[in-house]
Amino acid sequence: MLRPQDGPTRERRSLAGLWRFRLDAEGAGRAEGWWRSPLAEAVDIPVPASYNDIYPDVAVRDHVGDAWYQTNVWIPAQWTGQRIVLRFDAATHRAIAWVNDTEVVTHEGGYTPFEADVTAHLRPGAENRLTVVVNNELSWATIPPGTIEERPDGRRVQRYFHDFFNYAGLHRPVWLYTTPPEHISDITVTTAFDDTTGVIGYRADSTGETDSVRVSLRDAAGAEVAAATGAVGTLRVPDVHPWAPGDGYLYELEVTLLSASGEVTDSYRQPVGVRTVEVRGKQFLINGTPFYFKGFGKHEDAAVRGKGHDDVLMVHDFALMEWIGANSFRTSHYPYAEEVLDYADRHGVVVINETAAVGLNRNIGGGVFSSGERVLTFSPDAVSDETRRVHLRALQELVARDKNRPSVVLWSVANEPDHVQPEARDYFAPLAAETRRLDPTRPVAYVNALLAPPDQCVVTDLFDVVLLNRYYGWYFGPGDLEAAETALETELRQWAALHDKPIVITEYGADTYPGLRSVVPNPWTEEYQAELLDVYHRVFDRVDAVVGEQVWNFADFATTPGVFRVDGNKKGVFTRDRRPKTAAFHLRARWRKDES
Ligand code: GCB
Secondary structure: OOOOOOEOOEEEEEOOEEEEEEEEOOOHHHHHOHHHOOOOOOEEEEEOOOOOOOOOOHHHHOOOOEEEEEEEEEEOHHHOOOEEEEEEOOOEOEEEEEEOOEEEEEEEOOOOOEEEEOOOOOOOOEEEEEEEEEEOOOOOOOOOOEEEEEOOOOOEEEEEOOOOOOOOEOOOOEEEEEEOOOOEEEEEEEEEEEOOEEEEEEEEEEOOOOOEEEEEEEOOOOOEEEEEEOOEEEEEEOOOOOOEOOEOOOEEEEEEEEOOOOOEEEEEEEEEOOOOEEEEOOEEEEOOEEOOEEEEEOOOOEOOOEOOOOHHHHHHHHHHHHHHOOOEEEOOOOOOOHHHHHHHHHHOOEEEEEOOOEOOOOOEEOOEEOOOOOOOOEOOOOEOHHHHHHHHHHHHHHHHHHOOOOOEEEEEEEEOOOOOOOHHHHHHHHHHHHHHHHOOOOOEEEEEEOOOOHHHOOOHHHOOOEEEEOOEOOOEOOOOHHHHHHHHHHHHHHHHHHOOOOEEEEEOOOOEOOOOOOOOOOOEOHHHHHHHHHHHHHHHHHOOOEEEEEEEOOEOEOOOOEOOEOOOEOOOOEOOOOOEOHHHHHHHHHHOOOOO
16 A cells, blocks of 8 residues: 655645544444534544543543544645545544545554545535544454443443553544546565665556556665566666665665656655565574564553654654664554654664554453463454454555565564464464465564463464563562573573574563662562563573564553553653663663674
């Protein structure tokens, strides 16, 4: 799916700003047709942002159900004759949109874009009304899943099994953009090397029947290095400058659509990073060179704006990651804003790209393991065939969105699902197969939680890389780092003996209250976090199959309240306002030790 872009044949308009907003817990708006007139009893709401923390009101923060957004937009008369598209970069977790009185699009899933051709419904040269209802309810038929508790007093409370706050709303930009009626609808690129020559396969999809396609590849200085005609083809670039970790070198592929008479109908510029990814035995190779992941599991999370995308915070986070020596991160636990992936592409930051399939496990709740009898996760009343259909669709949308990104080196289909119940295999086999079919160029993995010893996992052989979240010394044996060191090493060696696959530790860490200090390593102190990380690092350095370490978490983040959480999850190496804890300096010393 192409992003909106300005260019000789296209124009885009951001709809960021203050919209009108109204909560609708009873769902009256759908029956009463609230899109037909100016939203009554509305307050201002900023877009993009999560709505939950904008007002000091528990009814807003903990709202369950519909929330209505509305704005008015002037459409320039010059847009007449163009195709006009309304695009939401995300609406969490589902939405319906109307232009004036007409419903134009509906979408399920809170973290991938969707759009509608609204040419027939907008009036150019006039003011138009745009209304969106966003709904945040989670069930066993949603990704992520959840359940709604009906209280005796009539309140409905959302429960979920993931450990981050269920922020909702229009978190990401909303656009109106134009394309010519006949236009480029999609571009796919793949890259390889023939010795020092870059080989770029491309495919341009378009709507016009009689059009022809011309492509031109320019280097970062703007010089053309290859060109071709035809909707499908291959370009060769001698002495190619590869995209590599730490070196986000991008070429630009300009695709031009020509009419039968040779006039330019449409054009689109697609960034291209030339690189390869391969899993060979226990190694993870980027451009044929073993790669070691250093970095974090992150969240899109900040005070007030919740999951609202913000360029200020994004650039700051990337700057802190560079300061600390990180070369990678995981989009735990949902696809991040496209601006974030753009930045990673341009700066050579490596990304493990994850779907929003978090919490597919009835034996863990919010990172905390239940101690009782094991319950069934895969069953008609929990994770069912319907869940799998929604999950599959989420995967398809993620690959469609991010398939051309050099930063993305691995798809993560789920975080910590139940991988022990035999039915897990039937659930994940088609998802792994479909991801490979959609994208044969990248490895596929799922993220494993410590539910059982390695030989009891029924799905690892379906995947290419072993991704492990481990909490020895925290949830398992809190306070005992000696035991943690032994248990971690024993387990990692078991994985390495069972599977000829690389291992990345995608989570390890300890909750840490900033400013709490101790001369002996006590849980929750800054010293304990730093020492726990040091212990893990000693083990990683002794086990060859380990090809990466991503600390949980980059920064403290909001969760549902609970006795295990102090104003949110405190496993951040940085606080929520991005101040370093002691562990940050330990990580920096380790991750930048090769620099003089
Ligand atoms: C996990 C989850 C993550 C939690 C973390 C924790 O295993 O993947 O979402 O936040 O543990 O801190 O409990």
